[in-house]
Amino acid sequence: MTIDLTPVDPARHAEQVHRWLAEDRAVFWQMTRHRPPEVREYLEAVDADPRQDGWILAVDGAEQAYVETYDPAILIPAEHLAPRPGDLGMHLLIGPPQGDPVHGFTARVMQAVLRFCLGPVAEGGLGAQRVVVEPDARNTAILAKNAAAGFRVLGEIELGDKRAVLSVCTREDFAASPLGEGTDPHAHLAADVAATAHRHLLAKAIAEFSHERMLAPRHLGEGRYELELPGAASRYRFRARLLPLEHWLIEEASLTRHDGDRDLPLDVLEFVREAQDLLGLPDALASTYLEELASTFASTCAKLHAARAGNRPTSPQLVDADLQTVEAAMTEGHPGFLAGNGRIGYGLSDYRAYAPEEGRRTRLVWVAARRALSHLSLGEGLDEPAHRATALSPEEQDAFAGRLARRGLDPDDYHLLPLHPWQAEHRLPITFAADIARGDLVPLGPGGDEHQPQQSLRTFFNRTRPGAPYVKVALAIQNMGFLRGLSPRYMRDTPAINDWVAELVRGDAEFAARGFSVLRERSALGYTGDVYHRTREPNPHRKMLAALWRESPVPLLGPGEQAMTMAALLHRDHTGRSLVGELIRASGLDACTWVAAFLDAYLRPLVHALLAHEVVFMPHGENLILRLRDHRVVGAFLKDIGEEVAVVGRRPLPEVIGRIRALSTGAEKALSIQTDVFDGVLRHLCGILEADGLIRADAFWGLVAQTLDAYESDHPSLARGLAGDVDLRGQTFAHSCLNRLQLRNTLQMVDLGNQAESLLYAGEMPNPVARESAATRSEVSVPAAGR
Structure with a gap:
């Protein structure tokens, strides 16, 4: 059976449509008494209206039905159906059977019409996102067919002189319906995809847990290793290179699991279960950690499945991509954490709608919070009207004020x-x-x-108004060792903290020379009128209704500059190509020159902040946005200031921001660079460049040492910090371990009020930029072989 739809020709089709309308079965069209000229006039009116279209449906060349598509706003008031982009109304009139009745004929016609309405324009469809119908409530036959096609009833409404059943059908609804294609929402968990995901995550587990000295693979010689777990039947074998900072560069393809002579499938969840005692995972929290790991596994499968289907950009395609395309393309979550995409609380539909890697757009939901029970903090030079002008569009402001007024409420009484x-x-x-x-x-x-949504899950980038601020909101799901709330109390001082940091950065010539600046959090709002704020003990429920607004980097870019999350430098696509390698090639620079420019823009400002100002940040990949020109890093924006900045010395501070002071010893100060930068970021970048043959590991750390040498040469009085107690170049430093924290307590990794006391260490780590090592290191200014 071949079904085609073509535009209606009023002159040619009026007689045919009239015959169909005259049938008793067409009574709900309310045109059974129309004469042919009246039907022709009706079709001509539809044809002339840009908001409507008429179509003739032919089956095997025989005309069998009339289809009408239209803008639903023509018929359905907005209070009954909030318009969405891609909405399309549809009416269907099927003529009487020609010849013997064909079983399932009406269903086949309905199926073809929905495919036509929802199908991509490039494939001859109308490209609708959602089909809207409003049949008469008495038309039980069409209601049954609508249900079979996946229409969801929104309710019955009075529409003209009929009682209509307002219903909608999205592409997903149709696909999952009896008349749809029967798409499998769990297709990403196919065996071949899952096997690849298990292999990748298991390699990461062995690498990171060995890096944190919870596991000790046995070297068999020639780069071959074996890992046995006490009490477990299986053992693991793989090939690897061990780089500085005990970074395990495991060849994923070489990873195998055995029980005696029997090969076993790789399973990262089983691996953690087998290694539970070695990992120090408490029995009471084992299932919670495994659920976060299972969620990470599911996310890995979803991203891989989409990439194999051609629905995710490759690394070469990201080289010239905009900020949000790169943001959505990131896959790893966190380079060090194994269970990095926990998101406990999300269902599959939530994942599809809100996961950053899905790259979908959404609309935030607004609530008015009584002014007397909430607190709005504003940055220097910003008043409330100016805040609202950036936070909301004029249409949103007017609409929300009107909705409050219609309820008899004064908009001025609410935030x-x-x-x-x-x-x-x-x-x-x-x-x-x-x-x-x-x-x-x-x-x-x-x-x-x-x-x-951005990589941090609860931060959003405004796609409608260029230059509008980021919005960070509370989200009560469990992810990477924390419930992702947002504390109104903690945020009261956030704009003031940001103003202080911004002024410090703005007034320093060293930061300016490196192209380093901050994205200020200008406004913060929190509601505290609930009963949870009146309990004796603090609780997560106090962190569920709050938001802050952060500057967007887009208006701050210079001519010809591109913005890209720093996490992109650690990204590999599903084919194994690294984005940093593609950027280096696109820049035309040798790899050493490119990396030196990056270190100048990233490492050197952070070192200066510590040594010259005793200020430390949390500078992981998600918290920095790089500025690139001609694919070379020329500067960076630091963000997420309010929650992740500390003053580790005794420099004077305004009283209002006193909470950011965290007095530390010299060794603790140095760890802000050695742990958060060397181990948390540069270790992984070094591994990628070594694996790709772009820069040898010793040459990479030589570049890091040269960056520190250059800073000390330019600022000799600051080489050991204001107190003279900071040594970034000692032989070793304390080995702080992230996965150990999450494994110890996956519900709350650290006490945010006293993070230093919460940390876990695994002895001392040899420093790859120790002075003695740097003195004997060969020159690295020439490109490494293989670039």
Whole structure:
């Protein structure tokens, strides 16, 4: 059976459509008494209206049905159906059977019409995102067919002189329906995809747990290793190179698992179960950690499946991509943590809608919070009208003020607070039901601007208004050892902290020379009127209704500059190609020159902040946005200041930001570079460049040493810091371990109020830039072989 749809020709098709309308079965079209001229006029009106189209459906060349598509706003008031981009209304009139009745004929026609409406324009479809219908409630036959096609009933409404059943059908609804293609939402968990994901995560597990000295693979010679786990039947064999900072560069393809002479499938969850005692994973938290790991595994499978289908960009395609394309292309989560994509609380549909790697746009949901029970903090030079002008569009401001006024409420009595859509669905109407009932919180609905989730899950980039600030919101899901809330109390001082840091950076010539600046968090808003803020003990529920607004880097870019998350430098696509390698090739520079420029923009400013100002940050890949020109790093923006900055010395501080002081010893100060930069970022970058044959590991650390040498030469009085107690070039430093923290307590890795006391160490780590090593290191200014 071949089904085709072609545009209606009123002159040619009026007689045919009239015959179909005259049938008793067409009674709900309310045109059974129309004469042919009236039908022709009707079809001509549809044809002339740019908001409507008529189509003739032919089966094996015989005309069998009339289809009408239209803008739903023509018929359906906005209070019954909030318009969405890609909405398409549809009416269907099927003529009487020609010849003997064919079983399933109506279903086949309905199937073809939905494929036509929802199909891509490039493939001859209309490209709709959602089909809307409003059949008469008495038309039980069409209601049954709509249900079979996946339509979801929104409710019955009065529409003209009929009682209509308002229903919608998305592409996903249709695909999953009896008339759809029967798509499998779990296709990403196919055996071949899962096997690759297990291999990748297991290699990472062995590498990182061995790096943290929880595992001790036995060297068999010639780069071959074996790992036995006490009490476990299986053993693991692989090939690897051991680089500085005990970085295990494991050849994933070589990884095998054995029980005697029997080969076993690789399974990262089973591996953690087998190694539980070695890893120090408490029995009471084992299942929680395994669930975070299972979620990470599922995310890895989803990203790999999409990439193999051609739905994710490759590293060469990211070289010239914009900031948000690169942001959504990141796959690893965190280079050191194994269970880096936990997201406990998300279902599969939540993952599809809100996971950063999905790259989808969404609308934040807004709630009005009673002014007397909430607190808005503003940065220097910013007043409330200016804050609202950047946080909301004029249309959003007017709409929300109108909704409050229509309820008899004074808009001036409320602050406007954005929520993550998941938070608005799962927390607002349940956890804060009493607050809504009192009128202290007033749900206002989705905003108009489209936002894209960032790697940190709860931060959003505004895709509708270029230059609008990032928005960071609370999200009550468990991810990487924390519930991802946002504390109103903690954020009260955030704009003031950001202003202080920004002024420090702005007034320093060294930062300016490196192209280093910060993205200020200019506004913070939190609601504290709930019962959870009146309990005796602090609790996670106090961190569920808050938001902050951070500057966007886009308006701050210079001519010809490209913005890219620093996490991109550690990215490999599904074919194994590294993005940093592609950037180096595109720049036309040799690898050493390129890396030296990156270190000048990244490492040197962080060293200066520590030694000249006793200020430390959390400078991992997600917290920096690089500025590139001609594919070469020329500067960086540091972000997430308020929660992740500390003053580790006794320099004077304004009283309002006193909480950021964290007095430390010289060795602890040095760890802010040695652990967070050397071990947390540069170790992984070195491994990629070594594996790709771009720069040898010893040459890479030689470049790091040269960057430190250059800083000391330019600032000899600051070589050991203001207190003279910081030595970045000692022989060893304390080996701080991240996975040990998560394994010890996957619910809360560290006490955010006293992070230094929460850390776990595994002895001393040889320093790859120790002075003696640097003195004997060969020159590295020439390109390494293989670039």
